[in-house]
Amino acid sequence: MDVLQFGRALLLLGTCLTGLIFVLALLGIITKERRFVVSARTGFYGLLVIIGGAAGCLVYGFVSGQYSNEYIYNYSEKLLPTGFKIAGLWAGLDGSLLFWTLVLSAWSAAAALQHRWSSRHPTGRRLEPYVYLVLAVVTFFFCLITWNENPFSVMPLEQRLRLAGGHGIATDASGNLLDGAGLNQQLVNYWFVIHPPTLYMGFVGFTIPFAFAMAALLAGELGDYWIRIIRRWTMVTWIFLTSGVILGGLWAYRQLGWGGYWAWDPVENASFLPWCTGTAFLHSVMIQERRDILKGWNVFLILLTFFLTIVATWMTRSGVVDSVHAFAGGDIGIWFQGFIFFIAGVAVFLFFFRFRALRGTQRLESVLSREAAFFINNLILVLIAAIIFFLSFYDKISHDWFGIDAKNPAMFNLVVTPFFAVLLFLTAVGPSLGWVKTSTSSLRRNLLSPLLATALFTVGVYVFLDSKGLMGTWEEVLVPRLRNQHPSAFYPTGLFLALAFFICATVFSEFFRGMKSRVKFRKEDVVTAFFSLVGRNNRRYGGYIVHLGIAILTTGIIVSSMFKIKKEQISIRVGESVEIGPYVVTPVKQDFNEVPQAGQPYKLDEVLFRVTRKTSAGLPVAHGDADAESAGGAGGGAGGAGEFVAELKAERRFYPKSGTWISEVSIHRRLLEDIYIYYPDGDQQGNLFLTVFLNPLMIFIYLGWFTMLGGAIFAALPISGSKVGLSE
Amino acid sequence: MNKLLPVVALFLVALTALVWVGLASMIPVLGVARLSTQEYEGGDVEVKDGQVAAIESLSPLKFTIQPRAGTEPQVFVETPRSVPENFKVGIDVGLRGSYDSETNLFSAYHISTKCPSKYEASKDGEATDGRYPSDSAPGAVQKR
Numbered sequence: 001m002d003v004l005q006f007g008r009a010l011l012l013l014g015t016c017l018t019g020l021i022f023v024l025a026l027l028g029i030i031t032k033e034r035r036f037v038v039s040a041r042t043g044f045y046g047l048l049v050i051i052g053g054a055a056g057c058l059v060y061g062f063v064s065g066q067y068s069n070e071y072i073y074n075y076s077e078k079l080l081p082t083g084f085k086i087a088g089l090w091a092g093l094d095g096s097l098l099f100w101t102l103v104l105s106a107w108s109a110a111a112a113l114q115h116r117w118s119s120r121h122p123t124g125r126r127l128e129p130y131v132y133l134v135l136a137v138v139t140f141f142f143c144l145i146t147w148n149e150n151p152f153s154v155m156p157l158e159q160r161l162r163l164a165g166g167h168g169i170a171t172d173a174s175g176n177l178l179d180g181a182g183l184n185q186q187l188v189n190y191w192f193v194i195h196p197p198t199l200y201m202g203f204v205g206f207t208i209p210f211a212f213a214m215a216a217l218l219a220g221e222l223g224d225y226w227i228r229i230i231r232r233w234t235m236v237t238w239i240f241l242t243s244g245v246i247l248g249g250l251w252a253y254r255q256l257g258w259g260g261y262w263a264w265d266p267v268e269n270a271s272f273l274p275w276c277t278g279t280a281f282l283h284s285v286m287i288q289e290r291r292d293i294l295k296g297w298n299v300f301l302i303l304l305t306f307f308l309t310i311v312a313t314w315m316t317r318s319g320v321v322d323s324v325h326a327f328a329g330g331d332i333g334i335w336f337q338g339f340i341f342f343i344a345g346v347a348v349f350l351f352f353f354r355f356r357a358l359r360g361t362q363r364l365e366s367v368l369s370r371e372a373a374f375f376i377n378n379l380i381l382v383l384i385a386a387i388i389f390f391l392s393f394y395d396k397i398s399h400d401w402f403g404i405d406a407k408n409p410a411m412f413n414l415v416v417t418p419f420f421a422v423l424l425f426l427t428a429v430g431p432s433l434g435w436v437k438t439s440t441s442s443l444r445r446n447l448l449s450p451l452l453a454t455a456l457f458t459v460g461v462y463v464f465l466d467s468k469g470l471m472g473t474w475e476e477v478l479v480p481r482l483r484n485q486h487p488s489a490f491y492p493t494g495l496f497l498a499l500a501f502f503i504c505a506t507v508f509s510e511f512f513r514g515m516k517s518r519v520k521f522r523k524e525d526v527v528t529a530f531f532s533l534v535g536r537n538n539r540r541y542g543g544y545i546v547h548l549g550i551a552i553l554t555t556g557i558i559v560s561s562m563f564k565i566k567k568e569q570i571s572i573r574v575g576e577s578v579e580i581g582p583y584v585v586t587p588v589k590q591d592f593n594e595v596p597q598a599g600q601p602y603k604l605d606e607v608l609f610r611v612t613r614k615t616s617a618g619l620p621v622a623h624g625d626a627d628a629e630s631a632g633g634a635g636g637g638a639g640g641a642g643e644f645v646a647e648l649k650a651e652r653r654f655y656p657k658s659g660t661w662i663s664e665v666s667i668h669r670r671l672l673e674d675i676y677i678y679y680p681d682g683d684q685q686g687n688l689f690l691t692v693f694l695n696p697l698m699i700f701i702y703l704g705w706f707t708m709l710g711g712a713i714f715a716a717l718p719i720s721g722s723k724v725g726l727s728e
Numbered sequence: 729m730n731k732l733l734p735v736v737a738l739f740l741v742a743l744t745a746l747v748w749v750g751l752a753s754m755i756p757v758l759g760v761a762r763l764s765t766q767e768y769e770g771g772d773v774e775v776k777d778g779q780v781a782a783i784e785s786l787s788p789l790k791f792t793i794q795p796r797a798g799t800e801p802q803v804f805v806e807t808p809r810s811v812p813e814n815f816k817v818g819i820d821v822g823l824r825g826s827y828d829s830e831t832n833l834f835s836a837y838h839i840s841t842k843c844p845s846k847y848e849a850s851k852d853g854e855a856t857d858g859r860y861p862s863d864s865a866p867g868a869v870q871k872r
Contacts, residue, residue, distance in 0.1 A: 186814065257813045367731050376735055383739060395757070406754040407774060409824065409838075415746045419739075568810045571787045663813055680811040681786045689787040691810040 004069055007057025008152040011098070014050040014105075015143035017043055022136035028129035037119075040132045044105070044112035047139065051105040055089060055098055058151055062088045067169075067177035068160055071095055071151040077182035077657070079601040083193055084183055090196045091183055093317060093332065094151035099197075100313075101142040103204040108135045111208050111233075123225040130215030138207050145335050167657075182601060185655050185662040191251035195244065199271060202241025203309045206274060208233045209281075210306035213299050217350040222357045224289060227298060231285050234302075235716040238278050239709060245271045246553075246705045257665050257678035259566060259693035261701075264412040266392045270312035276385035277305040280378040287371045288360070290435055294375065296351070296358035301378070303347045308385070310340055315392070366437040373430045380423050387415055424499040424554065427547050428506045446513075450505035457501040458494065493562045496554060503551035507544045514541075535719060542715025546708050553704025556697050560674075565694040571687045574607075579614060581694040583645060583675060586610045590688070602653035602662075607688060609650065611668060611675055615642035650679035650690075674698040755824075760795045760803055763827050763834070775823040775834065778803075786811055793834075796820060803827070807836040814841045 021043040028037035058071075062085040067073045075091040076084075090099040111131065118124035155163075157175045164171045170178040209230040216226040248271060249261035262268060281301040287294045314336035351358075364372060391411055398404040408414070432438075432446035511533070518529035534541040565581050572578055577586040589608040596603050650666035661681075668675040676693040683689075755772040762768070763775065778793040781802055789811055794802045805823065815821075825836035 255813075257810075364731060367735070372732060375732060379732075379736060379739065383743065387743070399757075405757040407757055408750045408754045409774070410753075411750045414750050415743070418742065418746065569787050569789065569808060660814070660816070678810065680813065680815070683786065687787065689811060 002066075003057050003064075004061050004066060004152045004154065007054045007061070008150070010050050010054035010057065011143065011147055011152070014047055014054060014101070015140065015147055017047050017050060018136050018140040018143055021047070021132060022140065025129045025132035025136060029133070034125075037129045037132070040129065040136075041112045041115055044109045044132070044135070048105040048109040051098075051102050051143075055102045058095060058098060059086055059089055062086065065178070065180075067180040068154050068175075069151075070153050070155050073155065073163070073177060073180045075180070075183050077180040077601060078178070079599060080183055080188070083190075084188055087187075087193045087196075088183065090200070091187060091192075092151075094146075094149040096196070096200075097142065097146040097149055098151050100200060100204060101139070101146050103197075103200050104139055104142055104207060107205055107208055108139060111135065111211065114229075118229060121225065123221050123223065124229070126219055127212070127215045127221055127226060130218045131211045133218070134211040134214045135207065138211070141335075141339050145332060148335070149332065182655070182657055185602070185653065185658070185660055186255060189251075189255060189664075191247065191254060195247040195251050198240055198247055199244030202237055202239075202244045203271075203274065203312065205233070205237030205240055206278065206302075206306050206309050209237070209302045213302040214347065214350065217299065217347075217354050220354060220357060222295060222299075222354060224292075227285055227288055230302070231282075232716055232718070234278060234282060234285075235712060238275075238282060239712045239716070241271070241275050241278060242708060242712070243705070245275055246701070250701070253698075254665065254667070257663050257680060257691065259564065259676055259678070259691070259695060260561070264388075264391075267316050269388050269392045270315045273312055273385050273389055274305045274308040276381045276388075277301055277308060280381040281305060283374045284378050287374050291360070291362050291371055293360035293362050293364065293371065295360050296355065297375075297378070299351060299358060301382075303351070304382075307340070307344060307347070308389075310336065310343070311389075314340065368433065368438045368440070368443065370430060370433040370435050370438075373426050373433050377423060377426045377430070380419050380426070384416055384419050384423075387419070388412070391415070421495060421499060424496070424503060424550075427550060428499065428502040431506055431510045431544065431547075446509070447506070450502060450509045453505040453508075454498055454502040457505070458498045461497065461501075462494070493558055496558045500551040500554040500558070503547055503554075507548045507551075510544055511541070534714075538717055538719050539715045542711045542713075542717075545711025545714060547711075549704045549706070549708030549711055551704075552700050552707055556700025556702075556704055559697040560695045560701065563696045566691070567693075568691045570690040570692060572690060573686050573688065578690070578692060580675070580692045581673075582614050583694070584612050584614050584642075585675070585677065585692055586612070587688055596656070601657065602655045604651055604653055605682070606649055606651040607679055609648045609666070609677055611645040611648065613642040613645060646675065648675070648677055650677045652679055652681070669699060671699060672696060760793055761798075761801060763803060764801055764829055764832070768827055768829070770826070772824065772826060775803075778821050778823060780815070780817050780819050780821055783815075783817060789839075793821060793823070802832075803834050804832055805834045805836055807839050809836070809839050812839055812841045 021040045024036045024040035024043060027033070028040060061069055061072050062076050063082060065072075065076075065078060067076070071092060071094050072088065075088040075095070080088075088095065090096045115124065115128050115131070119128050155177075160171065160175050160177050163169060164175075164177060167181070172178060212226045212230045212233075216222050248268065252263075253259070253261040281298065284294050284298050284301060288298050314333060317332055317336070364375070366372065394411070395407055398406070428450070429447070432443060432450075434442070511530075514533045515526060515529040518524050518533055519526060522529070522532075524532065567578060567580055570578050572587060574587045574590055577584050579585075586609065587607050588610045591604070591606045591608075593604045593606075646668040648666040648668050650664070652661050652663040654661050663678060663680045666677045666679075674693070674695040676695055678691040678693075679688060680691070681689045755774055756768070757774045757776055758768060759777045760775060763773070775793070777796045779796045781792045781794040781799070784790040784792070789805075789807050789809065791805050792802050793805055794800065807823075807825070812821075820842045822838075822840040823834060823836040824838035825834055827834045
């Protein structure tokens with residue numbers, strides 16, 4: 001038995017083990033004997049080892065070059081660096097399902113491990129077998145479809161010889177292929193190594209809260225226990241999902257050469273749907289803890305979030321919606337549809353079966369309260385998810401069901417943007433509202449300073465951007481422009497910047513008021529007051545840091561997309577220059593390697609660019625149809641070279657095996673802007689065809705992400721309150 | 729919860745209004761074959777099922793498209809946009825712009841190409857560079 005056959009055998013063993021865990025959990029429920037439950041728990045540890053072994057076999061196949069395997073042949077080649085060979089595990093549909101199963105096994109084993117402690121709590125002990133029952137069902141489904149897709153299949157000899165003859169690939173004496181077709185060249189960058197696993201961790205992680213919610217419904221244990229347990233699980237999963245979504249955008253920015261990072265493509269939308277409902281849950285769970293209301297809503301949200309992760313997987317892998325990401329189709333869609341209907345059916349039945357038990361003991365007292373703000377925030381997030389879901393399917397529904405072939409490319413921005421504005425407003429105001437009821441005088445006192453600061457900040461930033469030549473005219477900033485599909489076509493940019501600043505101001509105000517109170521009443525110094533304030537309530541202040549990150553991210557998104565300067569179809573030769581904003585870009589050297597260099601599967605066409613600051617002296621300028629599109633008044637005329645800023649190497653690679661050119665953009669990241677050069681082509685006369693962007697405040701997107709990550713990790717730390725699963 | 733009903737109602741009214749505005753300003757989506765028929769009445773249109781048949785020039789970008797299934801009719805395309813990633817003969821393109829039936833010219837203000845997550849090797853095993861215009865050989869770049 002070779003290693004790949006062994007991997008397939010392990011997968012079969014894992015599938016059988018999930019069945020055994022299901023039976024053990026069921027016996028534990030029926031007989032109430034702990035030994036069955038503890039055996040099921042141990043089963044999840046074994047499952048992780050077995051599925052890890054199966055995945056390890058496939059990875060070994062990639063690294064050792066077993067190209068007679070169909071999956072490895074399609075997604076690897078000899079010259080591929082080892083890191084990308086390992087990443088071949090999730091490069092295609094079959095392997096990605098095995099990777100999904102592996103991540104699910106790891107999350108399930110972690111949940112089982114947690115029960116070593118939480119089963120000491122009577123409710124935790126009652127819930128445990130039900131949690132395992134649900135996890136076993138989900139894991140069984142993924143084992144089954146992985147088995148069906150079979151990433152371990154070896155090509156028949158006839159097929160191998162045909163490929164060897166057609167592609168000139170060498171074979172050994174047994175007819176085994178000695179090279180592969182190679183990974184899709186657009187995937188050969190480090191983003192491919194980190195983005196999919198991060199997103200998978202987020203998607204798959206929501207299985208654990210789902211399992212607890214279903215367990216609570218099945219067992220009728222609908223008190224606060226399960227919600228306290230899954231709060232931290234959801235937070236950790238949310239961190240991965242948020243990072244996965246942002247990393248996907250940053251990958252597109254780095255790889256696709258269009259200078260943007262989000263295009264409302266169905267595959268992008270699919271990752272955002274569970275983020276919306278997961279974020280809503282993280283807020284509404286606080287309402288149940290504080291006020292014992294929205295119990296049913298919380299169950300609904302967590303079920304919906306898991307449902308959306310499965311729907312998102314179905315959307316991206318079944319080919320049901322037309323996306324720029326042409327994922328392989330096949331018959332997998334029908335499996336997912338069946339599973340979606342199954343889980344939705346069971347969940348809806350249980351939800352209504354336990355409906356009476358899901359009523360809270362208290363009610364909403366006032367619209368001017370924190371719980372009301374949280375609930376409105378929830379409604380908006382769910383509404384946004386519903387709009388995005390509907391619009392993602394709009395083309396298909398209108399064509400297939402109604403025979404209408406029409407669309408509005410601006411629809412997403414037109415409809416979704418105002419709801420984001422309300423969400424940002426609530427994010428800013430929420431912390432100033434008290435639980436139960438807030439008096440208008442208290443609200444005025446809490447918000448007056450942040451509002452004044454917001455006004456000052458907004459004006460200050462506009463003046464600053466104006467002085468940098470990045471802002472454009474006041475009319476462009478403040479008046480809606482009805483000309484393209486960008487949000488600026490409908491809504492004033494200034495509103496969103498002001499809202500982002502408002503969030504920052506209220507967050508700082510919260511920190512300030514908390515510290516002031518400690519300094520005054522506990523006689524602490526400022527530093528001690530700060531650390532004791534955040535240390536004693538890390539969840540609350542971690543949340544505020546996340547809000548701060550959202551404000552920074554929003555600022556980055558708004559400024560980088562609204563004040564972008566773009567020059568397209570520049571035709572330029574070495575030694576000539578083109579102006580972009582305050583800079584002059586000059587190609588100074590071009591190198592073309594006719595033969596792929598050692599260890600590289602591509603020929604390299606590399607251009608070195610020198611970026612300098614503009615002066616009044618003249619230089620040879622770009623010719624051709626340079627099309628300037630500027631929000632900040634970029635000129636198209638001659639400019640001179642001044643102070644040296646940077647050297648950039650933009651390149652394009654020719655992969656002889658597939659006959660494909662792939663461009664690698666070059667970005668010089670500065671504090672206030674990215675200088676972004678996309679070099680897609682040239683001609684035999686020595687003309688280089690370029691697109692150059694000046695994208696302001698892109699670094700804020702990274703800063704916002706890191707701040708959100710820091711805040712969420714801090715909020716998830718078990719440093720205040722009680723330990724998970726015991727006294728909770 | 730009744731206290732929040734006006735808020736919910738306000739959201740739903742706003743959503744309805746926005747969707748109505750969006751639906752009122754839709755553009756038709758037509759296949760390449762239907763562009764040259766009477767179904768196209770001028771103005772902006774999105775072309776689906778277009779496949780690059782030939783490339784005339786890269787700067788400015790000029791090329792010909794044909795339906796994904798078949799080789800006729802062919803429509804000439806001009807765009808001020810830059811060459812998108814992965815652009816070559818045989819690749820699917822999405823276009824938005826306007827069509828002049830008299831000159832059979834589609835002026836595109838938006839162009840996108842598919843981003844295949846699954847690599848498929850060419851059936852005959854030959855490496856062909858479909859990116860270059862027919863009058864400039866792939867070897868041209870090697871001479872630079």
